[in-house]
Amino acid sequence: MSKTQDTSESDASFAIEAKSCWETYASPEDRAAMRDLAGRYIDFLSTCKTERETVHFVRKALTDAGFTECADGDFAGDAVFRVLKGKTVFVARQGRKPLREGFRLVGAHGDTPRIDLKQHPLYQDCGVAQLKTHYYGGIRKHQWLARPLALHGVVAKKDGTVVPVTIGEDAADPVFAIPDLLPHLAYRQVEQKLADAFEAEKLNILIGHSPADPPAAPETAEGAEPAPKDAAKNGKDAIKTKVLALLHAKYGIGEADLYSAELQAVPAGPARFVGLDEALVGGYGQDDRACVFTALTALLTAPQPEHTQIVLFWDKEEIGSEGSTGAKSRFFEYCLDDLIEAWDPGARKSRVLAAGKALSADVHAPIDPDHQDLHEKLNSSTLGFGPVFCKFTGHRGKVGANDAHPEYVAWLRNLLDEAGVPWQMAELGRVDLGGGGTVAKFLAVYGMDVIDFGPSVLSMHSPFELTSVADIYAAMLAYKAFLSS
Structure with a gap:
């Protein structure tokens, strides 16, 4: 279990027990799968250094997996995607339940500082x-x-x-x-x-x-x-x-x-394994291409879903999600209009949106071993202990934040505990000493449940960011469990 998960109700202490991904995924099979994913992730980071290159990679992976690219107009087929200006991608796979009963959405951004x-x-x-x-x-x-x-x-x-x-x-x-x-x-x-x-x-x-x-x-x-x-x-x-x-x-x-x-x-240069044990990945652009890669991998390996799966890769998050390719644009709405017309004619868009559940897939800052005073340790994440839920972002008095509802947090806790995926709950630094924002608040305006959730990154926004191989693996499994829920 992660350091922010509950023990079972049969445990009289009801305490939080810390357990890293390395303990959870200790079998030779898990370690081999973890290593394989990390190798492919390093290749992805080395190749995709701009949003256009990232979208090119995503487009090829989707096409190879049998998804149909649909320009403006009908979404023909049950696994489709649409690209806007080479920088933003909307992907959808039809579920067994009608669209009006909701969807599972993972949204990440492909631009980086x-x-x-x-x-x-x-x-x-x-x-x-x-x-x-x-x-x-x-x-x-x-x-x-x-x-x-x-x-x-x-x-x-x-x-x-x-x-x-x-x-x-x-x-x-x-x-x-x-x-x-x-x-x-x-x-x-x-x-x-x-x-x-x-x-x-x-x-x-x-x-x-x-x-x-x-x-x-x-x-x-x-x-x-x-x-x-x-x-x-x-x-x-x-x-x-x-x-x-x-x-x-x-x-x-x-x-x-x-x-x-x-x-x-x-x-310049490729991403690399870091450390004698090669347990870390170092490279440029892991905020937020770590979530692009893990969400895409999760989608392509997830089983046929109960609910429609939607994955969105946006541009311009690092400058406030502005412009036609950012999360503030109407691109998501326009795609959803076409999706409803193709898959569930007559459904009300407002009902579809309100029934949706979403993850704002963005990375988090773990406690920095050399700057621990900038973190409030009880509410900080630790590298290698799984992807991180951030109930709210913003700055100072939660200004500019999406503050996830407790009912949704409880639902997600249960989902990942049942799937056996380690996770953490943290906030970004000590109060009044920093802050940040994500695309979560732009999804929340539609009435859907949404929370920030992604792997930890040390040296965030630097030319050489660091992630844990174990966290990348756990994040992929977490997104897969969510999309399949």
Whole structure:
């Protein structure tokens, strides 16, 4: 049992007993399954570093599993999905019971904190070419300095073609970097507050250093004045010119095409096992692709459901779920309208929504061994003790929170205890010392029951986040039990 689960009623103490996933899943069969899932998860993290790449992975997995992709219009078939703008996915599998009797919904987000390029990014100064950036989501800026970065994304051209870009992941590729200030010149910086010491406008990425070869000088008549030197000849923009020439040679794009580009700087290199025992996974983007991967795996391995299963992977959660691909959009509603028309004509949408049960599948922060004072230990989660229920998020006086109802919490406790899946109950840090938000409140507006639930992540929002192999395995089984309930 997890540290927040009850003992059986026959136990006179009725105390909470702590038990880790490693104790629960101790058999050779469980350990082999755990290891296999972790290996596939590492491959997923290494491949999917943007929301578009994540959706591409999801689309292929669903298609291979027999799901039918349906664009705007009817949902034909009993296992369907729809993709919005390459960034958000709605997936549904029909249950034995009619849709009006409710559904089981798991919603996660595929976007992660990162560094985006500005629309006019490229410039040359001090003997190098650099890219201007604007960070996305809640990053700690100093963590992105002096480390290898890769560029991922797309460039949309005026003729309608969209060019995918990935530089820095192949062993033969160059990488990029944001330089850091040397300690010999950082005396003033180290005395500043962290928020002031690292300026967002100075997160500029090095992309080039050598100048373009000057063009051959045209022959002039004897005694004639030589032609004036242009920028490429005198070196003023020769490095920038070479960068543009290399981009054009490889991708067929020019500087103006960067206006309609979506390019992201992300940590270069694959995810890895961490620790001598390889019991941890380290890699970029585990908030919240840990939940995308485990929810997708759970869906594809779950049996035929009693209730309709819905899995949603949203974009833009890290900046408040805004925009057409975020959880604040009407995409979910529009898909549900089409689903009702196809699977349960005549059902009232309000009834379908109110009968639904949902998990906001998002990661949680476990107690940090080096910063235990920021956590209230009695209400903190521990790495390796299973996925975490967070009854409310928000900040200070629960502002901006979905506060799950106790009846729903009790139902979920029973569900996972019956399934033998360890779980925890915690909140995010000590009161008034932090806070956060998820998509839960955007689902709660429909009247459905919803709670935040996902695996723990150390070093959250950093370029190299850490999860427990055991927690990833338990989260997948928990989502599977929920979708099958």
